[in-house]
Amino acid sequence: MKKILSLVLVMSLLLSMAMVGATAMAEGSQLVGVAMPTKDLQRWNQDGENMKAQLEAVGYQVDLQYASNDISTQVSQIENMISGGCEVLVLASIDGESLGTVMSQAEEAGIKVIAYDRLIMNSTAVSYYATFDNWLVGVKQGEYIRDILDLDNAEGPFNIEFITGDPGDNNINFFFDGAMSILQPYLDAGKLVCPSGQTEKAVVATANWATDAAQARFENLLASYYGDGTVLNAVLASNDSTALGVANALASSYTGEYPVLTGQDCDVASVKNMIAGTQSMSIFKDTRTLAAKTVEMVDAILKGTEPPINDTQTYDNGTGIIPSFLCEPVFADINNYKEILIDSGYYTEDSLK
Numbered sequence: 539m540k541k542i543l544s545l546v547l548v549m550s551l552l553l554s555m556a557m558v559g560a561t562a563m564a565e566g567s568q569l570v571g572v573a574m575p576t577k578d579l580q581r582w583n584q585d586g587e588n589m590k591a592q593l594e595a596v597g598y599q600v601d602l603q604y605a606s607n608d609i610s611t612q613v614s615q616i617e618n619m620i621s622g623g624c625e626v627l628v629l630a631s632i633d634g635e636s637l638g639t640v641m642s643q644a645e646e647a648g649i650k651v652i653a654y655d656r657l658i659m660n661s662t663a664v665s666y667y668a669t670f671d672n673w674l675v676g677v678k679q680g681e682y683i684r685d686i687l688d689l690d691n692a693e694g695p696f697n698i699e700f701i702t703g704d705p706g707d708n709n710i711n712f713f714f715d716g717a718m719s720i721l722q723p724y725l726d727a728g729k730l731v732c733p734s735g736q737t738e739k740a741v742v743a744t745a746n747w748a749t750d751a752a753q754a755r756f757e758n759l760l761a762s763y764y765g766d767g768t769v770l771n772a773v774l775a776s777n778d779s780t781a782l783g784v785a786n787a788l789a790s791s792y793t794g795e796y797p798v799l800t801g802q803d804c805d806v807a808s809v810k811n812m813i814a815g816t817q818s819m820s821i822f823k824d825t826r827t828l829a830a831k832t833v834e835m836v837d838a839i840l841k842g843t844e845p846p847i848n849d850t851q852t853y854d855n856g857t858g859i860i861p862s863f864l865c866e867p868v869f870a871d872i873n874n875y876k877e878i879l880i881d882s883g884y885y886t887e888d889s890l891k
């Protein structure tokens with residue numbers, strides 16, 4: 539009995555020592571602020587969770603916030619991170635142009651800022667940028683349309699419409715212009731034709747990348763230009779939330795053969811559409827890889843070593859080039875999604891049913 543009692547005593551002593559140790563570690567560890575734009579889109583939830591888990595795994599504390607796509611909410615979250623003692627900020631902005639003042643506060647406090655996925659514009663506070671190769675995202679979407687329609691050999695002409703994302707997101711300049719670098723020559727040659735005439739980025743932009751706005755625009759467009767049976771052969775959509783809006787509009791008001799429809803993010807809803815044949819492809823950006831690279835950046839900043847950088851030419855935020863790490867995007871479609879999304883452990887087969 540005595541033996542058992544002392545064993546229990548020793549064990550509880552060890553347990554409380556471990557708990558004190560853990561608290562001391564948590565108290566001593568440095569705090570990193572992670573600001574994500576919204577929980578509405580699947581990818582940002584994954585980005586946030588991956589960042590938090592991976593930062594904690596290497597011993598940092600994390601203040602993770604989502605801002606419901608509301609700029610003033612995001613600004614006050616960042617202010618709280620600064621006053622709350624965050625030593626590095628990882629920021630996926632809602633609007634890259636609207637963080638000027640709070641960025642100056644971070645700079646004055648000596649806090650380093652990593653722009654995450656979206657570049658923060660016109661601020662000298664941004665030290666690094668971690669993203670995917672956004673130009674390549676657009677190029678791969680454009681190439682997909684070119685290859686599926688066989689634009690170099692088929693007679694055509696083929697009808698195409700365009701939709702991209704939020705005008706305050708610097709990424710659309712790369713997504714849209716990258717895709718147009720492939721498609722514009724075919725428009726110029728008349729092999730591709732845009733019946734609505736809506737080919738300008740500003741005209742085909744979608745505030746907040748919202749699915750319902752994308753759907754409303756395409757319902758209008760289908761009624762105005764395709765109501766007489768004109769066939770729509772392709773839609774360049776810059777991401778999955780806008781592609782979803784297009785697919786919804788097609789489902790409600792188009793009876794012709796389904797167009798080639800691009801996307802980006804491999805959101806579950808879009809992968810399901812890919813399997814059902816109502817979206818043709820999506821760009822897969824493995825948020826685990828982006829989080830891992832960003833964590834390496836944070837760790838290097840806090841340890842005073844060199845962060846990983848593989849691009850020092852592409853991303854000028856208006857104050858000069860921001861040293862960047864660009865992860866590589868790949869495309870997924872019906873033929874390779876199992877290998878890319880399921881075999882890699884990103885999704886389970888069941889989650890796509």
Ligand code: BGC
Pocket residue numbers: 579581655656703707709747777778779802803823
């Ligand atoms: C991201 C995309 C995303 C879009 C909408 C962009 O900045 O790069 O992956 O689909 O925002 O959230």
